[in-house]
Amino acid sequence: MSDTTGTEKSPQIITALARGLSVLRCFGKGDRFLGNQEIAARTGLPKATVSRLTQTLTALGYLNHSKRFNQYSLGVAVLSLGYSLLGNSDILKAARPLMQELADHAEASVSLAARDGLHMVYLENCVAYANMITLRIDVGARTRIANTAMGRALLCGLPEQERNELIAEIRQATTQEEWPAIKAGIEQGAVDYREKGFCFSLGDWRENVNSIAVPLIHADGTVQAINCGGPSWQLSAEKLEHEIGPRLIEISRRLADL
Numbered sequence: 001m002s003d004t005t006g007t008e009k010s011p012q013i014i015t016a017l018a019r020g021l022s023v024l025r026c027f028g029k030g031d032r033f034l035g036n037q038e039i040a041a042r043t044g045l046p047k048a049t050v051s052r053l054t055q056t057l058t059a060l061g062y063l064n065h066s067k068r069f070n071q072y073s074l075g076v077a078v079l080s081l082g083y084s085l086l087g088n089s090d091i092l093k094a095a096r097p098l099m100q101e102l103a104d105h106a107e108a109s110v111s112l113a114a115r116d117g118l119h120m121v122y123l124e125n126c127v128a129y130a131n132m133i134t135l136r137i138d139v140g141a142r143t144r145i146a147n148t149a150m151g152r153a154l155l156c157g158l159p160e161q162e163r164n165e166l167i168a169e170i171r172q173a174t175t176q177e178e179w180p181a182i183k184a185g186i187e188q189g190a191v192d193y194r195e196k197g198f199c200f201s202l203g204d205w206r207e208n209v210n211s212i213a214v215p216l217i218h219a220d221g222t223v224q225a226i227n228c229g230g231p232s233w234q235l236s237a238e239k240l241e242h243e244i245g246p247r248l249i250e251i252s253r254r255l256a257d258l
Contacts, residue, residue, distance in 0.1 A: 019043070019045055019049065019053060020053050020056065020057060022043045022045070023039055023043060023045075023050065023053050023054060023057060023063075024057065024062060024063075024074070024078060025116075025117075026039055026042040026043050027073075027074050028142075029141065029142075032073055033066060033069055033071035033072065033073050034071055034072055034073075035069075035070065035071040035072070036050045036051050036054060036072075039054065039072070054072050057072075057075075058072065058075070060077065061075045061076060061077035062074070062075045062077045062078055063075050082140065086123065086139070089123070090258060091112075091216075091218075091224075091255060091258060092112070092123060092124050094254075094255060094258055095112050095124060095226075095251070095255055096124060096126065098251045098254065098255070099111075099112065099124065099126040099226070099251070100126040102126075102228060102244070102247050102248070102251065103126040103127055103128045103228070104128050104129060104130065105247070106128070106228055106230070106235070106243075106244055107128040107130060107230070107234065108127075108128060108228050108229060108230035108234065108235055108244075109125060109126070109127050109128075109136065109137065109228070109229050109230055110125070110126045110127075110226070110227070110228045111124065111125045111126075111137060111150070111226070111227050111228075111229070112124045112125075112216070112224060112225075112226050113143075113150050113224065113225055113226075113227070114224045114225075115145065115154055115223070115224075116142065118144065118145055118146070118166075118169060118170060118173055119142040119143060119144055119145060120142065120143050120144075120145055120148065120150045120151055120154065120225065121140065121141070121142050122137050122138070122139055122140065122141045122142075122143075123139060123224075124139060125137045125138070125139060143205065144205075145166070145170060146170050146174060146182045146185075146186075147181075147182060147185055147201065147204045147205055148201050148204070148205045148211070148213075148227075149189075149198075149199050149200055149201035149205070149211040149212055149213035149227050149229070150211075150213045150225040150226075150227045151225075152185065152186060152189030152190075152192075152193075152199035152200075152201070152213065153189070153193070153198065153199045153213035153214050153215045153225040153226075153227070154215060154223055154224070154225045155167065155186060155189065155190070156189060156190060156193040156194075156199060156215055157215025157216070157217045157223040157225070158223055159221075167186060170182065170186075171183075181204075185201075185204055188200075193215075196241065196245065197214065197245065197249050198212050198213060198214045198241075198245045198248060198249065199212070199213050199214075200212055200237065200240065200241075201213075201229075202232070202237055203232060205229075208231060208232045208233075209229060209230070209231065209232060210229065210230070210231075210232045210235045210236070210237065210240060211227050211228060211229030211230075211235070211240075212227060212228055212229070212235075212240040212241070212244055212245050212248065213225050213226060213227035213228075213248070214226055214227075214245075214248045214249055214251075214252045215252065216252045216255055216256060217252075217256055218256060218258075219256070226248055226251060226252055226255075227248075228240070228244045228248060
């Protein structure tokens with residue numbers, strides 16, 4: 001089910017708009033076409049409602065309809081919105097050279113991401129020019145908050161009430177079998193941040209991949225996260241803590257001052 005469906009309960013939310021956006025959000029990587037039935041299953045909306053929404057979004061250019069398959073794909077208007085966000089971000093413009101410098105130094109991948117529901121969305125990813133096996137993640141890709149260094153760093157940067165509400169949402173969306181490990185990771189992230197200023201993911205996101213992250217807390221209260229990650233044989237926990245972590249903290253400090 002879409003991350004946004006719960007927001008419809010708020011009296012300040014325009015339900016029709018929220019539902020239309022949930023249709024767009026249900027398209028994931030590899031989903032070239034989706035039919036109304038699949039969209040209804042992913043969003044939790046009635047099929048009749050989905051049919052009206054897809055017709056409206058198609059008329060506005062946010063979806064394309066394939067007569068051959070009788071299914072929908074994302075339209076160019078969606079890309080235009082994303083391009084406007086990325087192209088007009090002063091933070092991204094300032095962050096790129098700092099991130100690239102760290103990526104080259106660490107021979108790893110350095111990313112900046114923001115929250116989208118229960119996920120983090122990559123806004124920028126810089127990789128080491130000299131390392132062809134560095135993690136390469138597309139801008140716009142999504143990863144879970146629950147078990148990543150970036151997600152843990154985001155949680156640490158949020159105000160207490162907002163953090164507790166997000167953890168409760170994560171708990172609700174997590175299976176009973178998975179929750180103990182997720183909970184332990186979140187709690188350890190809080191300890192690491194309090195004691196060291198950054199959070200780790202040592203094989204939690206992907207096996208044999210280590211990463212470290214810090215929150216980026218802007219003057220307006222917006223919280224994002226910056227991480228550095230790569231193969232565990234290349235980025236040991238010791239290297240992350242003593243070499244990469246302090247550099248991430250400095251990057252975050254410089255960007256937060258903008």
